[in-house]
Amino acid sequence: MSSQSALSSAIPDTAQVFAATISDVEAAYDRISGQVIRTPLFENAAVNAACGARILIKPEMLQHTGSFKFRGASNRVALMSAAERAGGIVAWSSGNHALAISAVAARHGIHATILMPSDAPRAKIEGAERLGGTVRLYDRATEVREEIGADIAARTGAVIIPPYDDPHVIAGQGTVGLELAEQAAALGARLDMALFACSGGGLVAGAATALKARSPATQVFSVEPDGFDDTARSLASGKPERNAPGATTLCDALMVPTPGLLTFPINRALLAxxxxxxxxxxxxxxxxxxxxxxxxxxxxxxxxxxxxxxxKVDATGKTVGVVLSGGNVDPDTYATCIGA
Amino acid sequence: MSSQSALSSAIPDTAQVFAATISDVEAAYDRISGQVIRTPLFENAAVNAACGARILIKPEMLQHTGSFKFRGASNRVALMSAAERAGGIVAWSSGNHALAISAVAARHGIHATILMPSDAPRAKIEGAERLGGTVRLYDRATEVREEIGADIAARTGAVIIPPYDDPHVIAGQGTVGLELAEQAAALGARLDMALFACSGGGLVAGAATALKARSPATQVFSVEPDGFDDTARSLASGKPERNAPGATTLCDALMVPTPGLLTFPINRALLAxxxxxxxxxxxxxxxxxxxxxxxxxxxxxxxxxxxxxxxKVDATGKTVGVVLSGGNVDPDTYATCIGA
Known part of the structure; x- marks a missing residue:
């Protein structure tokens, strides 16, 4: 496909090239559609008025385990062989990928070790344990989760399922974009733009791949928290940028230092x-x-x-797809955020 | 219909007899289905596990104005003549009916005066004003809202739309039960029981009317807060009971002194x-x-x-319809309730 060729030629310098295609996302959807919730797409007059735009909302907090991450996890685990399943899974995550992997692994009777930062929300740590994951906390400041995970995998034979730098995880997350395009079309709406939360960039990379094929006029944007805007700056400069250390944010799910190796080339090629x-x-x-x-x-x-x-985007008068990607937040934090 | 005959013969002593029929609810649905949100029916593994039952959840907080009350208001207002509309509406409500009437009246360009208790949640008072309602606060302890409303109606020619003692309001709320029966059937589920929050009893009366026709084996229960269990006690004694004054409850939406005149006969005939x-x-x-x-x-x-x-009900192992009827709650109260 021409879009894939364009993508491939745009990133000759990257070792870990993964050119996601709409076929990958469609295959993922065929694989997982019986397991995931097809979340609705709807609009609300008050939200439209507040935004001065037609906002089509896709509420992925209504997905299993409270976030879109269940999609990528389902797709990746579905592709594990029986031998791989016997060896278990090791995954690292600030929280939502942890919940998703824990739930999907439990559903398949697979042991899952989850590495989570010790400052992750209690709702996410306790949730992963309740769902059957074996949680191992690490210190963000002094430990490197990829190294711990690689060590566990080497010792146990577990399959590593990273939160975004995995082709099947990206394709699974992309089903959010596939549904968004289908549901907008069913409403007779033409999406001028679509916005996705961005940490490592798996969701927006997968969704942009789907939208490129199914809704090519839609401008796709990544949204990050201030201080963790590595993808925004990398898209602007054309090369992977790194966040300055020491930043803080309410958005615990969106704290990565730099874009993903697989995801950034896709996002550089496809995002507005x-x-x-x-x-x-x-x-x-x-x-x-x-x-x-x-x-x-x-x-x-x-x-x-x-x-x-x-x-932050010029949405006035436009039709905008907005994915609300998760709902796992501690009550104290939530109360503060809503002004209680 | 036999169910209607049985209902009519059971309540010969009540002056304000209104024998709701499935035809009333179906006619209401034909009238309002293009205006209301057909809220989904779904289940959740964690909720099922916590309840030891299969819980089919109908989330009416996702309805316009955040509660099922939009249904009854839409049905009643749709039946107003042009002359009646010119005279406006007067309604009283602890909050959710106020929001619904304000929104429906504004949609039709009708002036609405809303009487609300001065201790109603700010979210409900400010919400009704934002939606275009003219709110007039009253003191629960010293004023009688029905008298204030009747006085306004007499002076202005406004149509009174009470929160539950109105045949068209009851029929409109009954569409919750109609959808519940249809959606459960579509899932291949047989509802052993269905539970509805109960204040004046309009929702449960309308829904029970629909379920009686569409899912006759389903036992229907009203649920009230402790201290405001007038319907439960009235169902047990067979005659309208009154709550002792001075009780308090978190459930601001469910504080009535005694069952409705129109709703209680229906509930007495139909509820388990x-x-x-x-x-x-x-x-x-x-x-x-x-x-x-x-x-x-x-x-x-x-x-x-x-x-x-x-x-409080014997639901173990059963399939249970649970309507979550509204989501309008002040942030402070909400934070306390979720343990923040």
Missing amino acids: GGVAVTDDEVKAAMRLVYDTLKLVVEPGGVTPLAAVLAG | GGVAVTDDEVKAAMRLVYDTLKLVVEPGGVTPLAAVLAG
């Missing part, structure tokens, strides 16, 4: 750009979702709506 | 019984909904799930 939002912009969007949609969204999951509300 | 839940049981259910469903539910709206969780 990247934007970033402040904690206050995140809180305002969470409060709007609480007041008008009656949905629990986590800070990282609301960043696309925060970006539209704050005018 | 009524149960009541404590504030702590309500909080536990709200936390479960927060943790697992990522939905914002208000205290009154979660009472059916609270009743199942607390074993």
Whole structure:
């Protein structure tokens, strides 16, 4: 396909080239559609009024385990052989990938070791344990999760399922974009733009791949928190940029130092750009979702709506796809964010 | 129809007899189905496990204005003549009916005066004003809202739309039961029982009317807060009972002194019984909904799930329809309820 050729030629310098195609996303959807929730696509008059745009909302906090991550995990685990399953899984995650892997592994009777930062939300750590994952905490400042994971895999034979730098994980997350395109078309809507929360970039890379094929006029944007806008700056410079250490954000799910090796080439080829939002912009969007949609969204999951509300993209009068990507947030944090 | 005959003969002593029929509910649905959201029916493994039952959840907080009340308001207003519309509407409500009437009236360009108790949640008072309603606060202890409303109607020619004692409001709320029966059937599920929050009893009366026709084996229960269990006690004694003054509850939406004149005869004829839940049981259910469903539910709206969780009905191993009827709750109250 021409889009794939264009993508491949744009990234000759990257060793880990993975040119995602719509076929990969479609195959993922065939594989997982019986296991995932086809979350709805809807709009709300108050949200539209607040944004000055037609906002088509896809609430992925209603997905199993409370985030889109269940899609990528389901797709990757479905492809494990019986021998691989016997060896188990090792995964690292700030939380939502941990919940997803724990649940999918348990469903298949596979042992899963999950590496999580010790400062992850309790809801995510306890949730992963409740779902059957064996959680091993690490210190963000002094330990490297990839090294711990590689060591466990070497010792136990476990399969590593990383949160974004995996072709099958990216393709699985891409089914969000596939559904978005199909559901918008069913509403008779033409998506001028679509926004996705971005950490390692798996969701937006997969979704952009689907939208490129199914809704080619749609401009796709990544949304990150201030201080963790590595993808936005990398898209602008054309090469992977790294965040300065020491930044903080409410968006615990979106704290990576640099774009993914597999995801960034895809995003560089397909995205219209990247934007970033402040904690206050995140809180305002969470409060709007609480007041008008009656949905629990986590800070990282609301960043696309925060970006539209704050005018970080030129959405006025346009039709905009907004994925609310997760809803796993501790009650204390949530209360603060909604102004309690 | 035989069910209607049985109902009529059971209540010869009541002046305000309104024998709701499935035809009334079906006609309401034909009238409003293009305006209301057909909320989904779904289940969640964690909720099922917590309840020891198959719980089919209908989330009416996702309805316009955040509660099922939009259905009854839409049906009643649709039947107003042009002359009536010119005279406006007067309604009284603890909150959710206020929001619904304000929104439906605004949609039709009708002026609406809304009487609300001065201790109603700010989310409901400010929401009604934002939607275009003219709110007039009254003191629960010293004023009688029906008298104020009648006075306004007499002076202005406004049509009174009460929150539950109105045949068209009851029929509109009954569309929740119609959808529940249809959606359960589509899932291949046979509803052993269905539970509905109960204040004046309009929702459960309308829904029971629909279920009686569409799912006759389903036992229907009303659920009230402790201290406001007038319907449960009235169903047990066979005659309208009144709550002792001075009780308090988290469930601001479910504080009526006695069952409705139109609704109680229907509920007496159709319900399997009524149960009541404590504030702590309500909080536990709200936390479960927060943790697992990522939905914002208000205290009154979660009472059916609270009743199942607390074993107030014998649901073990059964298939149970649970309507989460609303999600309009102040952030401070919500934070307290979910344990923040």
